[in-house]
Amino acid sequence: MTDKLTGAAGREYVAEAIRHALRSGDLVPGQRLVENDLAESYGTTRGAVREALQDLAAEEILEIVPRRGARVRAVSVEEAVQITECRSVLEQLCARKAAVRATPEQRAELGRIGADMRRAVADGAWDTYSGLNQRLHELVIEASGQEVARRQLGRLNGPMVRFQFRLALRPGRPSQSLPQHLAIIEAVVGGDAPAAARAAEAHLDDVIEQLRSSAAAVPAPAPRA
Amino acid sequence: MTDKLTGAAGREYVAEAIRHALRSGDLVPGQRLVENDLAESYGTTRGAVREALQDLAAEEILEIVPRRGARVRAVSVEEAVQITECRSVLEQLCARKAAVRATPEQRAELGRIGADMRRAVADGAWDTYSGLNQRLHELVIEASGQEVARRQLGRLNGPMVRFQFRLALRPGRPSQSLPQHLAIIEAVVGGDAPAAARAAEAHLDDVIEQLRSSAAAVPAPAPRA
DNA sequence: ATCAACGAGATTGTTGACAAGATGTTTCGA
């Protein structure tokens, strides 16, 4: 690990490191990212850092102002709602297609995920539930065969890390979202496309409501001028 | 014009030049883009070209393979259909919101666009119609206030230039799409959100059908290994 | 005490040269 990660290797390494720092709260919105500092602390060159920052800006995780450097983008609650609205329609599309196109193996795995989710909620295993949640969404997207929507959804998730963090902490959230997830699973497994779309919509409408009600609780950090 | 466009200035200039070359058919899918050649022909430095290529790759217009350079991405009919499916759900979202949120001025302009479209089709003014078409879609998105969807749709359009070109040339296309556009306008102006979504869906379903039926007519250019 | 101009230090932007790798061609052997 003492080797210096150079060039293209460092590029993805730095990008991932910053994403992780953001997820774990080590970086907060508005914070400046100085190329030299990052290069030194991650053991790469400034060139690699620069390209990583460009990538993250393309994902809308950072914001780069010419001659002033990169900062962590502050996502307002309103924007988080808009992002979730877009996610909603794209996931409805995927759910509809998945209900028709999923392979028997995928339907079987969906069933297993549902059973595991019930158990995780009953046991209070929040981490497990969170992982299953992510796996469920991924599997529905994969089963839909909609590569384009998959990429779009991936992009959409980038700036949301902060809010996912916030929502997951709300007490009672898992038991509220569990039936919604089970409804999605049931519709997809049963091959009922319209029901799958409706279930996905209902779930994401609920997420939007949660986002809105969290607005008062935790105001968005002020983006420093 | 004899000045050398350097750095950040050249970056956007080169990117736009390549986009234009793609629209006008000067660049075809699979074609290699050599950094030095581009730098020389556009009068910039290789660095600027390099960053422009990165941008275009992020827009999925180009494909960059390490150590092998950039080539124009070949978009299959299947992928064009998937792109249009995503556009469909996102534009439905925008249409629904626009029906509710559009300002009186925006509704008035939509009305004017509709009238102009009728006239353009009646006069056989295809270029005018094409411009109005684009303006209509933009205005609906703008009126929706959905900035996130706007960005997503912008990204989605990048790789589609080739197909837009192909579809617009089909005889009888304008008179087929005109009523669909008018239906969208009527629903948005009238504030009928569900009807606006249905009209947008119907329009894009038709585009998808056109794409599919164009598959046989013009096979995708083979991406050279 | 407040404000504006100044300047030192910090930070990003740009360039040109060099290194590493890929491509295509020529030559040699079967």
Place this chain on the structure above:
DNA sequence: TCGAAACATCTTGTCAACAATCTCGTTGAT
């Protein structure tokens, strides 16, 4: 005549130094 290895050329990747610009603390005047 065909195929494979060696070579020359072309192309991209990387780096380090330099230049341009911005930030922020200091100074001085009102």
